Amino acid sequence: MSRNPLLEHHVLPPFSEIQPEHVVPAIDQLLDDNRKAIEKLTERADRETPTWESLAAPLESLNDRLAQAWSPISHLNATMNSEPLRDAYQACLGKLSEYSTWLGQHEGLCRAYQSLKDSPAYNRLDEAQQRSIDNTLRDFRLAGVDLPADKKQRYGDIQARLSELANTFSNHVLDATQAWHKDIDDVTALDGLPQSALDTLKANAEAKGVNGYRITLDFPSFLPVISFAHDRELRREVYTAFITRASEVGPNAGEFDNAGVIEETLSLRRELAELLDFDTYADYSLATKMADSPQQVLDFLNDLADRAYSQAHQEFSELQDYARASLGLDELAPWDVGYASEKLREARYAISQEQLRPYFPAPGVIDGLFRVVERLYGVQFEEDDNAPRYHPDVRYFRITEQGAPIAGFYLDLYAREGKRGGAWMDECRVRRACEDGRIQLPVAYLTCNFTRPVGGKPALLTHDEVTTLFHEFGHGLHHMLTRQQVADVSGINGVAWDAVELPSQFMENFCWEREGLDLIAGHVDTGAKLPDELLERLQAARNFQSAMGMMRQLEFSLFDFRLHHELSAPSAADVQDLLTEVRTQVSVLPAVDFNRFQNGFGHIFAGGYAAGYYSYKWAEVLSADAYSAFEEAGIFDPETGSRFRHEILEPGGARDAADLFRAFRGRPPSVEPLLRHSGIQAA
Template identity: 40%
Template structure:
């Protein structure tokens, strides 16, 4: 039923991939020889070929980000040119393009909406890949695509190497005395009979010091190390931008932002910029007030020259003072397995899906694998890898492996996905105890996963997250995230790992009240990232200096706190330089409008566990994948257009 995760032959991946792609080339040639091409005899098997490549490649690329080593990097770098060449060949094959156009013109009236959506998307994507261009331009596009693949991976690898290479060793207990016991335990080591503490740029370790580290100098040291990582990425960014600009000009676009919007729900550049500027303007005054509150607290410690490296430390102190909210107090109540069990219970109550542990191999002993079932029938599989490891890329993400579809033999193929996090590690003495922010992240990534896994669309190119417009792909993840702040939901799993005691109402109220703590600062920060990204792709910025000047100008307009000159945030902005969000980072906020509005429907219904509404959401949004544009699906669910005010209300920016 499900393919097992198996990379026993990893070192031979390049040869296996070449052989596999050659077989696919032959299959495509056979399809092109068909005299009377139809949706059934041409488009269906063509989609299957695409799905088979995802099946083959995903584990190879995935292992490089979760168990990075010299071998995984070597294999990744060997496979990139092979797959890039194949994808360019296919996407620029005029015969496939002509066949799709021909089938569309002949069969449009007899095909259903979903089949027509597949054809529309495919024909659009062939045009976007330059299929209609003359050969010398196609050749140049092929070279550009290959180089972009190589250097965006290099960007990511530089960041990972820089993250791995930094260590801050502290032997004075005074400098670590405020750090929570569980974090301190992970940092502690003995050397020549002396107890010392090691902090790295891995997210749990970095956060532990920047948030609780007593020494101001050490906080600045680790902050500076973090935001000056991989300076060599500055030159990579110059090359990435130049290549992207050249690519889209060959394709007939004025700039990369315009090209990016061709596949998104937002249709005009000015719509994106004005949306972000409106959000930034509405949040900025309150953000400045929030910053002044932090500075006032720091002033009590005699700090008049408040710095960016002081922000997390004094924000945490202020949060504790205002809400008596100490993240550490909560961690014993958020033991990883307990959280998962309660989360699964919630998802069962909401969407009528059940999670059952599967006994199947994964890439690490701490990965948990579950089968999902609806009405007693297995429908999907998920791999959950939550704990930080040295060889794991930072952050959290969902990765889709198989997509729900019906193959040409009429068999239903079931979907699989991975969720990856960098949460506190478990040891033999202590289980993995999460922060509430980790719980929020888990809900977020599960939102993505369920969008993929609960699809009931039989065409693989528009099933699950395939074919979903990039600026709406965050809608289901952010929607689910809101439930991680609900009292009744939290009570399902917030249980002390030693005593079993459920977190009390007063403690939960503090989490809920603190949800919008510094929400305006968070909003202007996201606006800063998104406007920088979008404007960066509206014209060609040629040098590191020009790029920095753009970032400075965005900060000047919207940021409450201007970071130090040495802060090279852009060199670590992997979302846009190695993660597919180029001219698309705005989509987090764009999609949040949908998610906040959908969540308000549950609040307004008077029952957060409104199963009828939950099933409606599952059936009108999650199960539909990318088969229809999200604005249409949202309307089907809500019976109205979304409102930006729901987002501003939920963030406490307006009342």
């Protein structure tokens, strides 16, 4: 058999050696090895009372070996997508789902963990080990370990199919995004677009060997057109292509339609929940979250909606009045809202994202990000040019403390073909104590889709992109600054999903303060700091349309939660009707009947946020309140930074998120700092 790099131990993935033909044989081999080893573990547990060293530690090692092989495959599928890799990835999803179900329903393994839990040895384990055992026993129940054989089989079939459907959904969105473009020869048709956007569209065209400018549905291309193009018909055309992606309408109608994927996904999720004796998938989802009940989530979302709706309605009325008086738009269509908002922002605050770009060259922003983290937590950063990488744009950094490495991360900032949209953090390696006594250091993937550098100049980021980078790096710090040595509760593992956004949203705050911006911002040509006048305008504009923005997030959250709580086997029409109903309740923005937002809602149909999108708002309450401690003490106060690292970042999932927050803040969370930061008057 030829050498397979995925079966070998590497500190970092050997990206240049990994070929699509390695994927299936490696996963088959690892799954077979794991099954045999787990049977031996359970046989031993039947003969003698299991201990951490005889049961949990070797199982963790098996899981980690599999994760180290799958991590680069999954990441390459998301960032360097190709047909051969996609096929290999798809071929493994069912195998991994089947293995996960087999593991979760393994009665002998469950019995062994229960025996360990009931033994005197359990009380001598540390907090993280106990938490890992408790979570594992909970997860056995959630995987259907107690079900009769026929229902176990059905559970496994459902999970395998859901895994395939999520991948299909994601592929459809990626394919639909890449299937549409519009080439423009005459630059006057793009009047209003800033030079940075024109450079991007020109680079798009050059990359495809065509003249002029190419508009695509990738965000660095789509957003400037919808925000700045004077040509209303062009905005309408691009908006229509974007909002109908992967649906039965629009320019690629029916070609990548996700409607059937959504219908089957929702039906199977409901069936899965009912198999496990949950009333709805929302109830099942909350079994591992901070929130206690669906009603608590709905009350939370509706309360925020009640507090923000009046102000959101007022903000939209002001936008309509401005568009009518200054732009000649008697009635705002959805493709006008972003354009009119940019014009009103400039008129009111004399500031735009484009004005700020020269102050945020990507290299300076990255350096500033590191300096912010250094001041908060006392760690340092160094780049490693020799680390294996998967694309020339990708960089690798180590985090050190007192000269010793404690973590590492890959930074992949720019949009490109074959890379799925959005921004995310994912695990490459998790911090854990290996069986030989070594500490495996955590490594993260930090991925964004910013506008690429063109013409030999550094990429100039918008302030929105800067906050996105800080957000994802907050997730990365949660993963990388953990002190846990048990993989199940290390970093973001074991953290309640509705608390996992706390460290990420917390980091965004430093992009708005003079002390933070002095480290982040420097003019691309002169290095000059952001002038006081621009900073004042930026801060004044921070809460521009903040209530409208909050209502938009609440619309998504309520749609997601009600979808998984109220509807059992909805048709595509039922899904559309519910979205329309939610919009009627909370949205102040215009909508069109061909809007198929749900067909591209990857967070809930191809990510981990099903019946959990509310987590963004839930965690925003936590993050705003946590940051208010820094406002009280000084935003770079070392004692407060040390406490945040110790009480929030380092514990990972070893303790309840609510307990960690109370330990840091000295009290339960309050919604008032979020309303204050958002400029929303408390009702």
